[in-house]
Amino acid sequence: MIPLVDLRAQYEAHREEFDAAMAEVLARTSFIGGPDHKAFAQEFADFCGGGSVALLGNGTDALELALVEKLGRGDGTAEIVTASHTFIATAEAIERAGYIPRLVDVDPATCLMDLEAAAAAVGPQTKAIVPVHLYGQMVDMGRVMEIAAAHGLAVIEDAAQAHAAAFDGAGPGTLSDGASFSFYPGKNLGAWGDGGAFFSKDADLAARVAKRADHGRSDKYLHEFSAQNSRLDGLQAGILRVKLRHLPAWTARRRAIAARYDDLLAGENRIARVAVDPRAEAVYHLYVVRVAERDRVLAALKEAGVGAGVHYPVPVHEQPAFRHLGYAPDALPETSRAAREVLSLPIYPEMGDEAVETVVERLRAALG
Numbered sequence: 137m138i139p140l141v142d143l144r145a146q147y148e149a150h151r152e153e154f155d156a157a158m159a160e161v162l163a164r165t166s167f168i169g170g171p172d173h174k175a176f177a178q179e180f181a182d183f184c185g186g187g188s189v190a191l192l193g194n195g196t197d198a199l200e201l202a203l204v205e206k207l208g209r210g211d212g213t214a215e216i217v218t219a220s221h222t223f224i225a226t227a228e229a230i231e232r233a234g235y236i237p238r239l240v241d242v243d244p245a246t247c248l249m250d251l252e253a254a255a256a257a258v259g260p261q262t263k264a265i266v267p268v269h270l271y272g273q274m275v276d277m278g279r280v281m282e283i284a285a286a287h288g289l290a291v292i293e294d295a296a297q298a299h300a301a302a303f304d305g306a307g308p309g310t311l312s313d314g315a316s317f318s319f320y321p322g323k324n325l326g327a328w329g330d331g332g333a334f335f336s337k338d339a340d341l342a343a344r345v346a347k348r349a350d351h352g353r354s355d356k357y358l359h360e361f362s363a364q365n366s367r368l369d370g371l372q373a374g375i376l377r378v379k380l381r382h383l384p385a386w387t388a389r390r391r392a393i394a395a396r397y398d399d400l401l402a403g404e405n406r407i408a409r410v411a412v413d414p415r416a417e418a419v420y421h422l423y424v425v426r427v428a429e430r431d432r433v434l435a436a437l438k439e440a441g442v443g444a445g446v447h448y449p450v451p452v453h454e455q456p457a458f459r460h461l462g463y464a465p466d467a468l469p470e471t472s473r474a475a476r477e478v479l480s481l482p483i484y485p486e487m488g489d490e491a492v493e494t495v496v497e498r499l500r501a502a503l504g
């Protein structure tokens with residue numbers, strides 16, 4: 137069986153480091169806050185290119201609280217432009233912050249938000265753009281910032297799948313108001329539970345997000361405003377510090393696996409590979425291809441012992457949870473087509489070259 141991701145292989149490969157980090161947190165009983173929490177916030181900020189980081193309980197909260205601090209909590213009338221082809225959390229965070237997700241179509245080549253569609257969707261009620269760096273490929277942030285500047289919009293990037301990615305040499309959050317990250321276990325930088333972060337060049341904004349995630353606290357029992365609790369715990373911070381040290385090597389390995397897939401699939405006309413812009417340094421959170429009869433191919437792969445996946449089978453505008461937004465099922469045709477055709481192949485840093493070849497052989501067989 138070749139799994140989609142293999143977290144056990146990662147643990148086994150670095151067990152001693154992980155166990156030592158965990159033992160230290162246990163010995164100190166620094167379960168909330170503590171030295172690892174502080175150190176990881178600094179180390180992740182440095183990793184993101186220098187700036188400030190707020191650590192939170194998950195990536196969804198990181199996006200929501202960043203929007204709330206940047207724009208103020210909305211009253212449900214103003215809009216934020218984002219992609220429909222994303223994990224539902226993007227739209228949930230926008231709605232929880234008090235804004236209407238204004239969903240736009242994707243570029244069929246990259247499966248990323250169509251930026252000209254995003255520009256066209258901007259109206260008098262638009263307050264912000266939330267670009268989603270899906271599958272580990274960043275959208276063209278230069279273009280996003282042009283659109284934002286032309287209309288006076290805020291920009292918070294959903295970088296949950298894009299730790300260590302770049303576009304034209306700039307990483308998530310370095311050109312915009314900031315970027316939210318997820319440390320869900322299967323993400324490129326994943327904790328052993330839930331976790332998230334908001335990175336920004338704006339130290340004040342990051343500090344306000346951190347405060348909002350910690351009861352609006354200004355001192356142990358002094359609270360500036362009524363907020364909420366969404367903190368990254370000490371164990372997760374300890375584990376993430378270990379993993380951050382390995383992330384450059386893991387990212388390099390993901391790229392090598394993706395390049396191998398690219399080579400092996402070149403000339404296979406039954407498969408369309410999701411395109412990567414030459415200016416993008418993708419980090420391949422997922423390696424995604426498009427096939428006709430996707431569900432049949434997926435079932436055949438499963439039968440053949442390949443743990444492929446689909447990200448995502450139902451776009452936000454077709455979700456029961458967002459029916460109230462009132463989109464017709466065919467409102468975003470490229471998004472709906474992508475949702476029917478995308479297929480994520482196994483990719484994780486510990487995956488060997490042989491496994492990549494086996495996946496491709498079995499995929500060819502599954503295509504029939």
Ligand SMILES: *Cc1c(COP(=O)(O)O)cnc(C)c1O
Pocket residue numbers: 194195196197222223225226268270294296297317318319320330331332
């Ligand atoms: C994982 C993910 C999130 C949410 O992160 P959580 O930590 O699970 O809350 C948001 N957006 C995208 C694109 C994601 O992949």
